[in-house]
Amino acid sequence: MSNLPIEEIEDDEIELFEHHRILVDKGQSLMRIDKFLTEKVANATRNKVQRAIDAGFVLVNDQPTKANYKIKPLDEIRVVLEKPPRETDVVAENIPLDIVYEDSHLLVVNKPAGMVVHPAHGNWTGTLVNGLVYHFQNLPEMKGNAGRPGLVHRIDKDTSGLLVIAKSEEAMTHLAAQFYHHTIERTYLALVWSEPENESGTIIGHVGRSAKDRKVMDVYPEGSQGKHAITHWKVLKKLRYVSLVQCNLETGRTHQIRAHMKFLGHPLFNDAMYGGDKIRKGTQFSKYKAFVQNCFDLMPRQALHAMSLGFIHPVTKEKLYFETPLPEDFQSVLDRWENYVTLD
Known part of the structure; x- marks a missing residue:
């Protein structure tokens, strides 16, 4: 959790934690901030809100405010307190x-x-x-x-x-x-570095937290730790330096596709956590480097999209299937790679 030292309110030794952040709607009419927060924040009373305002724990556009301040459209209201919020x-x-x-x-x-x-x-x-x-x-x-x-x-x-x-x-x-029974159908599209040797395959390897970095998941193929994980994959399009891959999850572990594809030797494009935010395949010419950086800028995230979802309706028992196209950033990067390898 990020600490939010507010020097105008408290000295540097007191840590303040953000509990609420509210962006006032464009159509909001003028209203006293104590009344507004009483209506917006669960279990809040007018007295509690006023005490928090008097103590300097309510900020409007990053500035302390008063209980009689009338909020305006697009005001940003933050409530910061000395104790961290509960996860519930x-x-x-x-x-x-x-x-x-x-x-x-x-x-x-x-x-x-x-x-x-x-x-x-x-x-x-x-x-x-x-x-x-x-x-x-x-x-x-x-x-x-x-x-x-x-x-x-x-x-x-x-x-x-x-x-x-x-x-x-x-x-x-x-x-x-x-x-739990792995009967949900989930299909992901991923842009990965380089071209896999095979057209398809299955990755079976426990996924668990890395001993070096708890934010990162490692693959333990011998099953020494982590949880059982299975990813089925197949190449949809080879683009010399990158490939569009379809991944179907049999299990659903944290970062499963990201960790499994890195283990396979093909980290996701621009996946900083798993090493995909560096050039992993291709030349070192400045034109190519500039092209890749442009793609990174267009899609500043890992190239992974949960494309489809299929399941049995819990009440009607009807088989439901939903699919959504690639978002604009992903499609734009894919189009650029297709054009680049065609012209190269």
């Missing part, structure tokens, strides 16, 4: 959601790259879950998964694509069972 605290935020499908039991969302799925250290606001609790009431939570309403699976912050969200307890139970 979820603030409802009016975040637009790209809903591909919805009924009374579930919805399928197309998550953009850059959006964190649920609140956690360093990302307490602006997540998919913050948006879900704003748009939907009483979403269920899996046992032991407090603070993550509706979630039965997740994808990485900088991975784009499809997620299924449970809206009822029945849906959550059935969907969780399908994930």
